[in-house]
Amino acid sequence: xxxxxxxxxxxxxxxxxxxxxxxxxxxxxxxxxxxxxxxxxxxxxxxxxxxxxxxxxxxxxxxxxxxxxxxxxxxxxxxxxxxxxxxxxxxxxxxxxxxxxxxxxxxxxxxxxxxxxxxxxxxxxxxxxxxxxxxxxxxxxxxxxxxxxxxxxxxxxxxxxxx
Numbered sequence: 612x613x614x615x616x617x618x619x620x621x622x623x624x625x626x627x628x629x630x631x632x633x634x635x636x637x638x639x640x641x642x643x644x645x646x647x648x649x650x651x652x653x654x655x656x657x658x659x660x661x662x663x664x665x666x667x668x669x670x671x672x673x674x675x676x677x678x679x680x681x682x683x684x685x686x687x688x689x690x691x692x693x694x695x696x697x698x699x700x701x702x703x704x705x706x707x708x709x710x711x712x713x714x715x716x717x718x719x720x721x722x723x724x725x726x727x728x729x730x731x732x733x734x735x736x737x738x739x740x741x742x743x744x745x746x747x748x749x750x751x752x753x754x755x756x757x758x759x760x761x762x763x764x765x766x767x768x769x770x771x772x773x774x
Contacts (some may be wrong), residue, residue: 653682653683653684654682654683655680655681655682655683656680656681656682656683656686656692657678657679657680657692658678658679658680658681658686658690658691658692658711658712659676659677659678659690659691659692659693659694659697659711659712660676660677660678660679660709660710660711660712661675661676661677661706661707661708661709661710661712662674662675662676662677662708663675663708664705664706664707664708665702665705665706666705667701667702667703667704667705668701668702668703668721669701669702670699670700670701670720671697671698671699671700671701671702672698673694673698676694676697676698676712678694679709681711686711687711687713689713689714689715690711690712690713690714691711691712691713691714691717696714696717697712697717699720700717700718700719700720701717701718701719701720701721702716702717702718703716703717703718704716
């Protein structure tokens, strides 16, 4: 009986060690490394930029502009993305080369581009009833000759004659 008891103890110890190793290996088993986060590529947007310095209030041509692909996070909401919205227009402020064109700075060319050197222009608001029978339309150019007497209206200067 003694032998049987010692065999049982030995078998129990072996099973306990075996259970310990199985449990140890199961718990310390290396977990696979977490998947590495792949960086999401930043979205790129094509915008219109000045190819060269553009002075304010000069007519913008295709040669003044180019496109550039930049990060979408650097693009403002009023950045121009279509060159056709700028070509043939003027910019209200000067732009340096490689600067993004802002839509709020784009304006229609005014009368200053129609006038030649030495001419002056002004706007003269007229009412619908005074537009010469409907003959004047938007953007028409009208030559006006204006004369004014010096001094107060209705009074003329008298010349003194030497006598």
